[in-house]
Amino acid sequence: MPYVNIKITREGATAEQKAELVKGVTYLLRDILGKDPQTTVVIIDEVETDNWGIGGETVTVRRARGQ
Template identity: 60%
Template sequence: MPYINVKVTDEGVSCEQKQAIIKGCTQLMVDVLGKKPQTTFVVIEEVDTDNWGIGYEQVTQLRNQS
């Protein structure tokens, strides 16, 4: 019973994109480990960019610099 936790920044990921992530992660478990899709759990967590850091900076600040 695989449990896959995907974390992304909360920058407008659409419902369709989330469905594609769920489908792709599930298919990966089927293809690589032979797991059943019916018992494969995929959870997508959206993280505020203030709560995600790269190096010494918050992603919010990095995005504002671009």
């Protein structure tokens, strides 16, 4: 029954990678806490780099500087 929300920047994650992530997190919750995979929900949000800030700057600005 767990609910997991993963936020990443929108930078080209493929459907296959997202499917792997869903599977991996679901089975981690089963293995560590005994949670039932059938009712584990995982939602992935892909966020534009203009809308994600770290260190007081947006990721767009950081990427432009080469970080």
